[in-house]
Amino acid sequence: MDIAFLITCHNRADLLERCLSNLQQFHKGHLFLVADNCQDDSVQRCQRVWKQPLTILQTPSDAFWAKSMALGETAAKKHQPDFIFWINEDTMLTHPIPIHPDHITAGAISNEQGNPYRGGVTRQKNRPLNFQLCPFPNDPDTFHGNCVAIPKQFYNELAIHPYQHAFADFDYGLRAKERCFPIQTTPPIGWTPTRTRQWRTIKNPILRWKACFHPTGLPLQDWWTFSRRNQGPVLHWLRAYRFLLRPKLDLSNPNQENKKTP
Numbered sequence: 001m002d003i004a005f006l007i008t009c010h011n012r013a014d015l016l017e018r019c020l021s022n023l024q025q026f027h028k029g030h031l032f033l034v035a036d037n038c039q040d041d042s043v044q045r046c047q048r049v050w051k052q053p054l055t056i057l058q059t060p061s062d063a064f065w066a067k068s069m070a071l072g073e074t075a076a077k078k079h080q081p082d083f084i085f086w087i088n089e090d091t092m093l094t095h096p097i098p099i100h101p102d103h104i105t106a107g108a109i110s111n112e113q114g115n116p117y118r119g120g121v122t123r124q125k126n127r128p129l130n131f132q133l134c135p136f137p138n139d140p141d142t143f144h145g146n147c148v149a150i151p152k153q154f155y156n157e158l159a160i161h162p163y164q165h166a167f168a169d170f171d172y173g174l175r176a177k178e179r180c181f182p183i184q185t186t187p188p189i190g191w192t193p194t195r196t197r198q199w200r201t202i203k204n205p206i207l208r209w210k211a212c213f214h215p216t217g218l219p220l221q222d223w224w225t226f227s228r229r230n231q232g233p234v235l236h237w238l239r240a241y242r243f244l245l246r247p248k249l250d251l252s253n254p255n256q257e258n259k260k261t262p
Contacts, residue, residue, distance in 0.1 A: 001083070003029030003099075003149075004076040008068035009046075009089045010036040016089045017045045023087060026096035028052055032076045034068040037061055064215045066168035069145070070160040077155065084155045086148040086169075093190040099149040103182035106173070107147030108136060111194040118144040118192060120185030121170075129232040131170065136187050142173025143183065146192055154181045164215035167226040174230050200243040208247060 005023065009016045020031070030053040035043050037059050047054065057071055069086065076084050083099055097107045108119035120140025121131040134140035145168065150158075158175055160168050176183060199211035199218065211217050218240060227237040 001099075002079075002081040003027060003083045003085050004079060004081040005029050005031045005085045005087060006034075006069060006072045006076055007031065007087050007089055008034040008036050008065055008072060009038060009042045010062070010064075011038055011040045011042065012089055013038075013040045013042040013045050016042050017049050019087065019089050019091060020046060020049045022092050024049075024051065026093050027085070029085065030055065030076075030079065030081065032057065032072045034059065034063075034072040036063050036065075036068045062215075064165035065145075066160065066163040066165055069168060070162045073155075073160050080152065082152055084150045086145050086150070088146045088192065091146045091190055091192045093147070095187075095189040097147060097149055097189055098186055099151075100184075101151045101153070103184045104143075104151070104154055104173075104176055105149040106140060106143035106183060106185045107149075107189045108186050109144070109146045110188050110191045112191060113194075114188075114191070116188070117194065118146045120183065127236065129227060129230065129236050134185055136185050138185070140173070140183050140185050141177050142170045143185070145169030145172075147190060157181075161225075161229075163222045163226070164219060165222075166216070166218075167222055171226055171229060198248075200248040203247055205244075209244060212241070212244060 031050050032055045033046050035056060035058045043056055055075060057075055059068060059071065073084065091109060097105055099105050106120040109117055111117040116133050116135065120134040120143045122134045123141045124130040124132065154176060157179065158172060161171050173183060199208055202208040202211055213219055223240060224237060
């Protein structure tokens with residue numbers, strides 16, 4: 001089985017090294033690493049740790065996750081592997097992902113506490129841009145991009161849209177679903193650190209606005225493109241910015257990010 005692993009990194013060499021060492025315990029294949037304007041020794045560590053075929057691509061300036069993944073995907077497709085396997089640099093597998101040539105596999109990922117955190121998701125019926133985690137064995141509508149295996153018959157029909165950072169994974173899955181490409185989730189197969197800081201919770205209004213419109217926040221053009229491509233009403237697009245006026249301060253729910261609701 002020929003697998004191309006697709007991963008992007010940005011100045012998190014320690015996490016990258018752990019991820020790659022861990023990944024090789026379960027899977028073998030050709031790694032396509034996109035070093036997104038790395039200023040640390042991520043590339044050197046990758047070359048030292050990865051014992052299989054390796055292609056390194058470098059961006060001249062910050063491209064962020066989506067654009068970097070799109071760059072790596074273009075390079076990987078030229079080799080026409082049986083599968084393209086997305087994995088985030090901070091995702092640690094505890095089991096191999098059960099890939100299958102007839103469906104896209106979205107790996108279920110827990111947080112440090114062992115709670116469901118990333119994986120396949122379903123849309124809410126009356127709010128098409130609200131999503132909630134889809135537990136195994138239900139069929140999801142789309143997925144987080146932490147750990148995803150895409151067979152050749154599907155990746156040749158789709159492409160990662162070059163958003164800046166977020167949205168590319170959900171957008172990819174929704175377009176796959178539109179074309180009736182089957183998507184399946186898995187039992188928990190790994191873990192990733194919980195992201196604890198979001199623009200919505202920043203108390204200082206100036207810093208909150210800056211973080212919101214940063215590529216890793218909720219940039220206007222990306223959110224508009226994702227909304228219009230995926231049947232989102234204009235009111236919902238606008239409603240997502242309500243926390244610019246007053247921050248969201250309720251952090252009592254440890255699984256609050258399970259719903260990807262801008």
